Amino acid sequence: MNDKDDMLRELYQEVIFDHNRSPRNYRPMTGANRHADGHNPLCGDQLTVYLQVSDGIVHDASFVGHGCAISTASASLMTEAIKGRPLAEVEALFRDFHALLTAARDEPGPQRDFGKLAALAGVREFPARVKCATLAWHTLHNALTGEASTAHTE
């Protein structure tokens, strides 16, 4: 047992395994009016995020693709977290979540209740894996801002 093992347990929490094994909202969406592709060429992670947005609300969110446990779980948790939320809140969540993962060790990080998403905070200790956790979110951001190009985290 060492520090690294503790960090590893922080990274691979049961929530992560659960969402990796059975990702939520894992389906293409026929009625989507926003979607974007994300790609991390370094590890081959690839996903598509679908959204159904109207009246400033994300009514439905889903994704398909393949990737490591961190990126799959992050995408799954993300779809759960944003469903039914106003666009402004989703954008704020994107910013705060990004800050949570990239904050320096001695910084407090954003003050908010991340709910289940907090399970991904352990990624902070694994700089090489931050991109796995943020891929779905960058793709979401592109889908919302209508940037047609593929989101890259490399």
Next chain:
Amino acid sequence: MNMHTLQSAPATRPALLQRAADFPILSRPVHGKRLAYLDNGATTQKPDAVIEAERDFYRHSNANIHRGVHWLSQHATELYDTARTSVQGLLNAASADEIVFTRGTTEAINLVAQSWGRPRLTVGDEILVTHMEHHSNIVPWQLLCEQTGAVLKVVPVEINGELDMLAFDGLLGERTRLVAITHVSNALGTVLPVAELTAKAHAAGAVVLVDGAQAVAHTTVDVQAIGCDFYAFSGHKLYGPTGIGALYGRRALLDAMPPWQGGGDMIRTVAFEHTTFAPSPQRFEAGTPNIAGAVGLGAAIEYVRGIGLERIAAHEHALLEQATAALADIRGLRLVGTAANKAGILSFLVDGIHPHDLGTILDSEGVAIRAGHHCAMPLMTRLGIPGTARASFALYNSPADIDALVAAIHKAQRMFGTRGA
């Protein structure tokens, strides 16, 4: 370090080397664990002999080369030339003038593309590569094709990682000007029959470049026996420094090639009306080169030749066999690349665990491997996988490293709940 296997090994086993003590970095723990460095395909660690040679150069011999009448400059020039002779010896080139120092394999291949290829190739000419090339033996040819109108043709790879030899014969044609093939696949470990492929290519009138990045540290290379026209490698994969490597080119070809970069050291005379160029290899070494790097590379070559490349190959082969057997025993593990003739590289996939996750968990046990596409995206696409986990061996690895690898894979399976244990 666990070396008990040496004593208990059956007599038929090739003797394992015990040279880890030559490599200072191997004694540093990682995450509080003994380091099992199995990412040698990416870069190898450096022995004291190489570290000391670079340090000595800066402490006792540093000056610019080819430029000074003063003693130090002549001394540095001699050391640089001696390193070139070491490379010549390593590859068994006919002459040291056939050795051009480069930054590494990538630069060597680009040199051939731009200096040999660009003036010669035209619309409809063909360049033949294999489906298992590293990006650095693909992209320079794609650029050349854009520049000249030549066409890139790809020899398919069998699902076990062997080259489709019949397809090679079929693709080799009248328009084939260049065949660019890897000696050893960095992603799968496949050893290509480069001498046979070279003979066929020559019979068809094509020039042959062999990418030796994954070969030189692991097997004896004889460019004259292979018969190839160009051979490229990187020093850092041969226990040498980064930023230095070499291109072997047959004399007649190099002499006929124009410079590809201009500057000092590569000229004979410069006038604004007309500049004449130095003969090869200086013609291709514009500007102050990586002198200390070359000296370090020379030391690395003398180090491996001192041990003997046959012994290193036997050692790594023994490790490969042990590791192949040990990994094959792991439930849910699939080896990727099972060619009959392989170097010490093991690519694999574990059911339910993405290579990237595997890499992170192995790292927590001090086991350093590579996870990803290994700069061979076309090959991964062909095999229908996003990437693999890869363990690659070097002369300092031991059965203890394989034990650590196996134990760490078991740990990952326990964590992911993909195994009963």
